[in-house]
Amino acid sequence: MRLLRLLITIAIVxxxxxxxxxxxxxxxVSSEYLIKAGFIYNFANLVQWPVNAFAQPxxxxxxxxxxxDPFGTVLDRVLAGKRVNGRIFLVxxxxxxxxxxxxxxxxxxxxxxxxxxxxxHLVKGMPIxxxxxxxxxxKRGGIINLVLEDxxxxxxxxxxxxxxxxxxxxxxxxxxxxxxxxxxxxxxKTQ
Amino acid sequence: xxxIHHPKAASAHHTVRxxxxxxxVLFFVASPLAQNLPDVTAMSVEDLMxxxxxxxxxxxxxLADAAAAIFVITxxxxxxxxxxxxxxxxxxxxxxxxxRIDENKWAISSRGFNGRFAxxxxxxxxxxxxxxxxxxxxxxxxxxxxxxxxxxxxxxxxPGATLWGANAVNGVINIITKxxxxxxxxxxxxGGGTETRGFGSVRYGGRLNTGSxxxxxxxxxxxxxxxxxxxxxxxxxxxxxxxxxxxxxWTPAGADSLTVxxxxxxxxxxxxxxxxxxxxxxxxxxxxxxxxxxxxxLGRWNHAFANSSTSLQMYYxxxxxxxxxxxxxHQDIFDIDFQxxxxxxxxxxxxxxxxxxxxxDGNDSSFAVSLQPNHLTLNQxxxxxxxxxxxFDKRLRITLGSKFEHNGFTGFEVQPNARLLxxxxxxxxxxxxxSRAARTPxxxxxxxxxxxxxxxxGTPQNPTPFPALISVFGSHQFKSEDLLAYEAGYRVQxxxxxxxxxxxxxxxxxxxxxxEPGAPFLEVNPAPVHIVAPFVAxxxxxxxxxxxxxxxxxxxxxxxxLLSSYSYLQMDIRKDPSSxxxxxxxxxxxxPRHQFYVRSSIDLPRHFEHDFDVRYTDRLxxxxxxxxxxxxxxxxxxxxxxxxxxxxxxxxxxxxxxxxVPDFITTSPTEVxxxxxxxVTWRFE
Numbered sequence: 001m002r003l004l005r006l007l008i009t010i011a012i013v014x015x016x017x018x019x020x021x022x023x024x025x026x027x028x029v030s031s032e033y034l035i036k037a038g039f040i041y042n043f044a045n046l047v048q049w050p051v052n053a054f055a056q057p058x059x060x061x062x063x064x065x066x067x068x069d070p071f072g073t074v075l076d077r078v079l080a081g082k083r084v085n086g087r088i089f090l091v092x093x094x095x096x097x098x099x100x101x102x103x104x105x106x107x108x109x110x111x112x113x114x115x116x117x118x119x120x121h122l123v124k125g126m127p128i129x130x131x132x133x134x135x136x137x138x139k140r141g142g143i144i145n146l147v148l149e150d151x152x153x154x155x156x157x158x159x160x161x162x163x164x165x166x167x168x169x170x171x172x173x174x175x176x177x178x179x180x181x182x183x184x185x186x187x188x189k190t191q
Numbered sequence: 192x193x194x195i196h197h198p199k200a201a202s203a204h205h206t207v208r209x210x211x212x213x214x215x216v217l218f219f220v221a222s223p224l225a226q227n228l229p230d231v232t233a234m235s236v237e238d239l240m241x242x243x244x245x246x247x248x249x250x251x252x253x254l255a256d257a258a259a260a261i262f263v264i265t266x267x268x269x270x271x272x273x274x275x276x277x278x279x280x281x282x283x284x285x286x287x288x289x290x291r292i293d294e295n296k297w298a299i300s301s302r303g304f305n306g307r308f309a310x311x312x313x314x315x316x317x318x319x320x321x322x323x324x325x326x327x328x329x330x331x332x333x334x335x336x337x338x339x340x341x342x343x344x345x346x347x348x349x350p351g352a353t354l355w356g357a358n359a360v361n362g363v364i365n366i367i368t369k370x371x372x373x374x375x376x377x378x379x380x381x382g383g384g385t386e387t388r389g390f391g392s393v394r395y396g397g398r399l400n401t402g403s404x405x406x407x408x409x410x411x412x413x414x415x416x417x418x419x420x421x422x423x424x425x426x427x428x429x430x431x432x433x434x435x436x437x438x439x440x441w442t443p444a445g446a447d448s449l450t451v452x453x454x455x456x457x458x459x460x461x462x463x464x465x466x467x468x469x470x471x472x473x474x475x476x477x478x479x480x481x482x483x484x485x486x487x488x489l490g491r492w493n494h495a496f497a498n499s500s501t502s503l504q505m506y507y508x509x510x511x512x513x514x515x516x517x518x519x520x521h522q523d524i525f526d527i528d529f530q531x532x533x534x535x536x537x538x539x540x541x542x543x544x545x546x547x548x549x550x551x552d553g554n555d556s557s558f559a560v561s562l563q564p565n566h567l568t569l570n571q572x573x574x575x576x577x578x579x580x581x582x583f584d585k586r587l588r589i590t591l592g593s594k595f596e597h598n599g600f601t602g603f604e605v606q607p608n609a610r611l612l613x614x615x616x617x618x619x620x621x622x623x624x625x626s627r628a629a630r631t632p633x634x635x636x637x638x639x640x641x642x643x644x645x646x647x648x649g650t651p652q653n654p655t656p657f658p659a660l661i662s663v664f665g666s667h668q669f670k671s672e673d674l675l676a677y678e679a680g681y682r683v684q685x686x687x688x689x690x691x692x693x694x695x696x697x698x699x700x701x702x703x704x705x706x707e708p709g710a711p712f713l714e715v716n717p718a719p720v721h722i723v724a725p726f727v728a729x730x731x732x733x734x735x736x737x738x739x740x741x742x743x744x745x746x747x748x749x750x751x752x753l754l755s756s757y758s759y760l761q762m763d764i765r766k767d768p769s770s771x772x773x774x775x776x777x778x779x780x781x782x783p784r785h786q787f788y789v790r791s792s793i794d795l796p797r798h799f800e801h802d803f804d805v806r807y808t809d810r811l812x813x814x815x816x817x818x819x820x821x822x823x824x825x826x827x828x829x830x831x832x833x834x835x836x837x838x839x840x841x842x843x844x845x846x847x848x849x850x851x852v853p854d855f856i857t858t859s860p861t862e863v864x865x866x867x868x869x870x871v872t873w874r875f876e
Contacts, residue, residue, distance in 0.1 A: 031687075033687075034228065034231055037231060039236070039239055041232045042235070042236045042239065046236070069617060071687075072684075072687030073686070073687060074228070077228055078232060079232070093617070111256065114534070117498075148373075149372070149375070151266075151267075152241065153239065153240060153242070154240060172236075173236060176236050176237065176240065
């Protein structure tokens with residue numbers, strides 16, 4: 001009886017893991033931040049910065065992470081060796097708000113929920129693609145907000161804010177986005 | 192670490208050792224694969240939007256921020272554990288004691304003092320406190336939600352009194368459902384098994400217009416009877432429940448959001464009840480059936496200003512306990528809370544709030560249980576303020592705050608706390624806290640009369656010619672139970688695959704409840720004439736408890752995750768020298784000293800997933816319950832998008848075992864059986 005129980009238990013544990021090894025690459029479920037890293041790469045491809053956003057034609061695209069870094073090493077690994085229009089990527093963990101201005105992409109982590117409006121204000125009008133993962137981020141003037149719905153990543157785009165930052169977002173990306181407006185623009189429309 | 196007290200446990204011990212060996216072998220064989228990341232840059236935005244993601248971030252994010260022992264159960268955790276009820280989901284939380292008494296009764300507590308009427312844990316569902324003023328605890332068989340719609344369950348061990356108020360003494364459980372916007376599909380589940388004979392639920396979500404979303408749900412289940420260990424036969428503990436509800440979220444303009452939600456429920460339960468009688472054979476045991484119904488309606492309005500935010504929440508909650516022969520009760524609760532958060536300067540975040548709560552109770556008694564007065568309305572006012580100060584580039588956060596509460600029984604209660612969180616590096620934090628919390632008297636501790644047993648006349652214990660009725664009485668002199676808690680913790684995120692968390696605590700309690708004997712008296716009504724041996728609620732117990740809880744979350748491979756936790760609890764609670772309480776009541780003997788939990792979750796090819804969890808609960812000497820291991824497994828399959836099939840089993844290691852024994856009200860405890868179940872979940876747009 002005891003032996004039987006042990007065998008059943010081992011079977012339960014081992015059988016699934018055999019399959020695990022055979023198909024370790026088959027992917028239907030992935031970690032949230034791996035997918036978000038994929039989004040960031042795609043955004044870099046589908047957003048056009050004005051010429052003055054970069055110091056030189058081959059300057060890297062600097063991604064600044066504001067707040068606690070949820071990516072770990074994932075973002076660096078995903079972007080290693082990748083190029084967009086000949087530019088490589090550089091991921092920076094921002095220590096102070098001053099560094100904000102040196103990025104082309106600013107990722108505002110969900111730890112900054114209380115200070116996201118502040119960050120949006122600071123980079124307003126500058127050619128910086130702000131990406132957040134905070135409810136209402138795009139509504140409050142952020143450009144792109146990543147939203148989890150039914151365990152899938154969706155995104156909102158504030159077109160007005162992108163225009164103000166002098167960024168051109170490809171229509172292909174806009175077609176997949178949920179377009180949001182900030183409350184002031186909203187108010188204008190309804191009046 | 193483990194002492195084996197029981198032959199059954201010994202074989203389970205081997206099993207666990209085997210599991211560990213198998214796990215280790217598997218790790219070494221498979222670990223080279225851990226380095227490969229799929230190339231997400233080759234995927235289009237459309238592809239990325241279609242990937243199901245697992246999110247561990249909520250847990251870690253929440254964890255990194257809190258200067259408290261917090262554990263977050265995610266939706267993924269609930270789904271993968273195969274839990275079909277809130278208590279089952281709570282079994283994975285370190286530091287909680289979760290035990291089933293019978294199919295419809297649970298004993299759940301945090302850091303000790305467990306019992307069916309455990310009274311030191313506050314439970315909130317979407318901001319609505321669900322503790323009953325009857326005994327300051329939770330009727331677990333009334334609380335339920337659509338589990339698929341749960342966003343997360345946050346469990347805070349230790350006092351949460353400053354923000355949540357009285358009775359958040361040893362912990363707070365915060366059940367948070369998803370916003371209606373995140374449940375914009377139709378969902379149907381159905382299933383059954385050897386314990387829950389049948390269950391089914393439907394939910395539909397939609398959009399009303401721009402910025403407003405809704406969902407509605409209904410669910411039903413029917414749980415069959417378990418086994419009565421004293422007879423070895425089928426018990427009377429059936430349970431069935433029907434529940435429905437809705438939620439609407441409205442965001443008219445960016446700065447405002449409005450939520451209105453509500454539920455109604457009705458359930459029927461059974462139990463084997465023993466009550467004393469004044470005539471031979473002086474007790475009567477019979478199957479008792481009862482029914483519970485109720486509903487609630489909640490509204491919440493949030494408004495965000497440039498640098499601050501406010502929240503106003505109101506709810507009404509009604510619970511009717513009817514159609515049983517022990518005690519019927521109607522409870523109406525109205526609650527309103529206002530909260531304001533703002534920043535003062537660069538480094539301070541201040542939260543303050545006001546609250547009012549009214550609870551109206553009406554009850555009908557039986558010979559065994561009566562509560563005076565039959566009708567009573569209690570008013571409770573509260574205010575709190577908390578300041579979070581960030582220093583040294585936000586690496587050090589100091590939180591100071593206090594709750595001030597006025598209740599009808601003990602007047603003012605002041606519950607302050609001080610917390611400190613230090614971010615050592617980006618991946619490591621330490622925290623410490625000192626808090627005071629009070630557990631205010633419940634209605635029963637003021638006005639209860641519980642006739643618990645009769646000692647027959649002419650026996651050695653009762654040589655008089657009259658039957659002696661042992662009765663427990665509430666008392667208007669009963670005071671709040673007090674706690675002074677010292678806590679500390681350390682959290683580390685070693686890399687994106689491994690995080691760990693340890694918390695230690697020392698709790699010092701005073702004025703804990705005792706049952707002090709009073710002078711016996713003669714009572715003629717009801718006939719026959721009998722002697723009453725009264726025991727009156729007193730506050731003559733105190734002492735310390737200490738312990739620690741460890742938790743580790745390890746993603747061994749991208750598709751294999753191991754969660755494990757260990758909890759240690761030592762309770763040194765003693766009656767004061769002035770106490771005459773003769774009962775052998777020692778809370779340390781009904782709380783497990785050691786508990787551990789391991790869960791393995793594996794994602795398999797062809798959209799299969801497999802999980803198992805092993806739990807160990809130490810013996811409860813006060814209840815004569817030996818230690819036990821339990822093993823649950825779950826196999827899920829998603830043959831196509833939106834369709835999920837599950838089969839699973841619970842308590843595979845033994846045919847059945849007892850987990851707990853009820854206190855105060857003598858109902859027959861029943862055994863937890865080995866069970867099998869299957870279910871289908873279908874989501875469609």
